[in-house]
Amino acid sequence: xxxxxxxxxxxxxxxxxxxxxxxxxxxxxxxxxxxxxxxxxxxxxxxxxxxxxxxxxxxxxxxxxxxxxxxxxxxxxxxxxxxxxxxxxxxxxxxxxxxxxxxxxxxxxxxxxxxxxxxxxxxxxxxxxxxxxxxxxxxxxxxxxxxxxxxxxxxxxxxxxxxxxxxxxxxxxxxxxxxxxxxxxxxxxxxxxxxxxxxxxxxxxxxxxxxxxxxxxxxxxxxxxxxxxxxxxxxxxxxxxxxxxxxx
Numbered sequence: 001x002x003x004x005x006x007x008x009x010x011x012x013x014x015x016x017x018x019x020x021x022x023x024x025x026x027x028x029x030x031x032x033x034x035x036x037x038x039x040x041x042x043x044x045x046x047x048x049x050x051x052x053x054x055x056x057x058x059x060x061x062x063x064x065x066x067x068x069x070x071x072x073x074x075x076x077x078x079x080x081x082x083x084x085x086x087x088x089x090x091x092x093x094x095x096x097x098x099x100x101x102x103x104x105x106x107x108x109x110x111x112x113x114x115x116x117x118x119x120x121x122x123x124x125x126x127x128x129x130x131x132x133x134x135x136x137x138x139x140x141x142x143x144x145x146x147x148x149x150x151x152x153x154x155x156x157x158x159x160x161x162x163x164x165x166x167x168x169x170x171x172x173x174x175x176x177x178x179x180x181x182x183x184x185x186x187x188x189x190x191x192x193x194x195x196x197x198x199x200x201x202x203x204x205x206x207x208x209x210x211x212x213x214x215x216x217x218x219x220x221x222x223x224x225x226x227x228x229x230x231x232x233x234x235x236x237x238x239x240x241x242x243x244x245x246x247x248x
Contacts, residue, residue, distance in 0.1 A: 005037055006205055013209020017055045020155060020210070021178060021217035027052070027151040028108050030206060041100045043199060045092055046192030048151055049185050050203025055210035056182035062218035063175050070172070073127050074179035080137045081144030085184035088148025089191035103150055111153030127168050127176075136165060140180070147181070148188040154181070178214075 001009075012033050016026030027048055034044035064071075092100070139161045147154035155177060162173045192198050 001202065001205065008033060008037070009202065009206045010209040013051055013206040014213040015209075017051075017058075017210035017213025017215075018217045019213075020052070020055060021059045021174060021214050025111055025153060025155060026210075026213075028111065028153065030210075031104065031150075031152055032108075034202065034206070037202070039199060039202070041097050041104070042093065042095075042192075043197045045100070045150060046189070046195075046197035047199045047203040048206070049189040049192060050198060050200065051207040051210040052151055052181065052185045053189055054204075054207040055214040056178050056185060058211045059178040059214045059218050060182050062215060063178065066218070068171075068175050070127060070176060070179070073132070074176055076132055077136070077140050077176065078180045078183045080141040081147070081180050081184040082187045084141040084144025084146075085148030085187045086191060088145035088150075089188035090148075092149045093191065093195045093197060100150075104152060107150060107152045111156045114156050114159075127166060127172060131166065136161065139165065144184045147184055148191070151185070151188075 012029050016030045018026075019029075020026035030051060031044055031048050034047055035041060039047060095103075143154065143157045143161060146157060158177045158180070159173065162168060162176055163170065168176075189198065
């Protein structure tokens with residue numbers, strides 16, 4: 001890797017890690033970056049999971065140290081998500097470059113449009129396993145399968161399931177999101193690694209940026225002004241995505 005490539009991986013990784021914890025869509029920056037650096041689509045897809053996994057470890061550890069974790073609910077939701085992730089990652093290892101690139105572009109556009117839509121403000125209320133039903137578990141399997149196939153925009157699906165279906169506030173969504181993303185992304189990473197679709201040096205460099213951004217984001221998420229940043233960050237991210245789409 002050149003110095004410029006390392007700087008790009010660290011800086012974009014930092015932004016993506018920050019966005020992934022507070023909102024959704026960081027992989028819409030990192031996955032195209034990896035492809036722009038010359039990695040084949042499937043290899044970029046697998047390599048991106050290294051950064052997401054380590055970023056999630058950082059975020060989960062920070063949230064739980066601050067006393068904001070919900071281990072029981074996270075485990076309930078993570079099981080179907082991991083099963084779905086294994087299926088999705090397996091499919092991703094053998095699809096053609098053309099199909100994957102079309103899915104990537106579609107996912108980026110769809111997620112960008114969704115994140116620009118106004119979201120209702122919900123009051124905080126505790127989430128217990130009793131509030132989880134078959135529809136939620138099925139939805140988490142689908143989210144996991146999608147996330148196993150392509151990480152781009154998976155945070156948007158979490159907003160649909162956790163924010164809209166379970167009616168919990170965005171802070172709780174962010175804590176649960178990273179707690180579920182960690183196990184299902186690790187499962188996908190194993191599948192990609194077994195198929196030699198991970199470039200560890202590039203992935204670990206990107207991960208260093210992601211981890212830094214995630215660490216900062218966990219502090220912002222629990223601050224009184226944390227939610228105010230999300231809309232602005234999302235708008236900046238979407239603008240960057242559109243530019244990348246045009247260039248690519």
